Amino acid sequence: MRPTDQDRHGGNIYNRQIRYDFSSNINPLGIPAFALKKLQDEAVRCERYPDPEYRELKTSIARMEQVPQEWVICGNGASELIYALPRALAMRKERPVRALIPQPSFSEYERAVQAAGGHAAAFLLKKENGFRITEDILDELTPDIDLLCLCNPANPIGNRLDEALLAKILRQCREAQIVVLLDECFLPFCEDYESASGKRVIKEYPQLFVLNAFTKIYAMPGIRLGYGMCSDIMLLAGLREQIPEWSVSQSAQTAGTSIAGYRIREPRWDYMRRTRELIREQREEMAGKLRELGMQVFPPTADFICFYSRIPLFEELEKAGILIRTCGNYRGLTSGYYRTAVRNPEENRALIREIDRIVKTAGKDRSLEPGQEGENCG
Numbered sequence: 001m002r003p004t005d006q007d008r009h010g011g012n013i014y015n016r017q018i019r020y021d022f023s024s025n026i027n028p029l030g031i032p033a034f035a036l037k038k039l040q041d042e043a044v045r046c047e048r049y050p051d052p053e054y055r056e057l058k059t060s061i062a063r064m065e066q067v068p069q070e071w072v073i074c075g076n077g078a079s080e081l082i083y084a085l086p087r088a089l090a091m092r093k094e095r096p097v098r099a100l101i102p103q104p105s106f107s108e109y110e111r112a113v114q115a116a117g118g119h120a121a122a123f124l125l126k127k128e129n130g131f132r133i134t135e136d137i138l139d140e141l142t143p144d145i146d147l148l149c150l151c152n153p154a155n156p157i158g159n160r161l162d163e164a165l166l167a168k169i170l171r172q173c174r175e176a177q178i179v180v181l182l183d184e185c186f187l188p189f190c191e192d193y194e195s196a197s198g199k200r201v202i203k204e205y206p207q208l209f210v211l212n213a214f215t216k217i218y219a220m221p222g223i224r225l226g227y228g229m230c231s232d233i234m235l236l237a238g239l240r241e242q243i244p245e246w247s248v249s250q251s252a253q254t255a256g257t258s259i260a261g262y263r264i265r266e267p268r269w270d271y272m273r274r275t276r277e278l279i280r281e282q283r284e285e286m287a288g289k290l291r292e293l294g295m296q297v298f299p300p301t302a303d304f305i306c307f308y309s310r311i312p313l314f315e316e317l318e319k320a321g322i323l324i325r326t327c328g329n330y331r332g333l334t335s336g337y338y339r340t341a342v343r344n345p346e347e348n349r350a351l352i353r354e355i356d357r358i359v360k361t362a363g364k365d366r367s368l369e370p371g372q373e374g375e376n377c378g
Helices: 033-041 043-047 055-065 078-093 107-115 135-140 163-176 233-241 250-265 270-292 314-319 345-362
Strands: 072-075 098-103 119-124 147-151 179-183 208-213 226-229 296-298 304-308 337-341
Touching: 033 043, 033 250, 043 250, 055 072, 055 250, 072 078, 072 233, 078 107, 078 147, 078 179, 078 208, 078 226, 078 233, 098 107, 098 135, 107 119, 107 147, 119 135, 135 163, 147 163, 163 179, 270 296, 270 304, 270 345, 314 345
Parallel strands: 098 119, 098 147, 147 179, 179 208
Antiparallel strands: 072 226, 208 226, 296 304, 304 337
16 A cells, blocks of 8 residues: 555554554553553543643643743644644734744644644755754744744654754744744653753743643553643733633543653653663664665654665555555655654564565565655655
């Protein structure tokens, strides 16, 4: 089966015979056992409406992230907040917003701006720079820009923003009154999360909106819980007006409060240590194996790896029951670019074995020559 528009995100395993899903980047340790038990114990509460102001959850997240409670907002996944932000800005400015988005990047930033009637300008990143954001972006941060969308670590490439450059970007955006969406949904997989997160400077930069989620790091994408942190109270009020009542379900409030509460009590939580160690070790091993197989691997920093293959992989891997993320539909990339999650050792070895088989077969089989996969892959 060729990738379709429905594959613009990972996790589309439906109507497919998939054994191993590498297309979505979820913690391979799974949802914490105590949070799952809490969900099971409180299933009876589904008979009630959830707290529309999610007060207990918001208090727990604020304590976990060490920010004031009034600076926290939650949504039905990070995506709901991504879509709400340009709508809130359009309401405040009484006109459609103009956004600047470094590309390649997560497609929902552009879709969210367009859905709000705005215009998304692409700042194309260069392959020769490893698709890294450079100081050239400062020339684009002019007063006619309303919103800058950044992802750290970047999706799908996996590189990190230079801290000194981020500081320059934030200062210039403050002067130009540009709101900065800083998506850190993959940053908790990095060991320096606490010192690297933009939450440290949201008081200094009120126009900074730091986005995070329980989805990836706590392996609960089916529950949907994202949150943002910002010191601009008026911006947060505008965001709340764009989010439906009871957007954060009872299950999401239960799981989120349970996990945040545990992290507060156990700052050296073993689950986080094991997660980061597993990801670091397996990521390095997988990247090395992919390079040995002739792939161009972009240095990874989170729980996924972006690489380029001259040999088409998607369809052959799917035949073997393995799903990876094709990246040909990312602006600035072409067919041949792929993103794979870092899973547990058994699954990772299965992926590498299948890619090894495909590479060896390609040397004998003309049907697997480069260029066989369509450009409009997802």
